[in-house]
Amino acid sequence: MDPSCAPENVTFTVVPTFSYFEFIPLHRPHHKASEAVAGGDGGCGGGGGGGEDYVEDDPVPLSRVKIGQQYEIVLTTFTDNT
Numbered sequence: 001m002d003p004s005c006a007p008e009n010v011t012f013t014v015v016p017t018f019s020y021f022e023f024i025p026l027h028r029p030h031h032k033a034s035e036a037v038a039g040g041d042g043g044c045g046g047g048g049g050g051g052e053d054y055v056e057d058d059p060v061p062l063s064r065v066k067i068g069q070q071y072e073i074v075l076t077t078f079t080d081n082t
Contacts, residue, residue: 007070014062019078021062023071026054 014021059074 012073016062020076022059022074022076023062023065024059024074025057026070026072027057029053029055 054070054072056072065071
């Protein structure tokens, strides 16, 4: 998955029995028009990107994910350490 892809260009499948997934909600900080940085073309790959920083919220489980919200995905795999 290319992190520079626009959300509408990405498909991701979550298989909850494979691992434990948490989702960190990402919020764009509010900037004044004079502080805005020009972004890429909204497509995938090719650098672009305006170096936008996001404000992270507390992680939420899959059951609390909201459509349209951007998330950073935290994946924890199950292992047996015996």
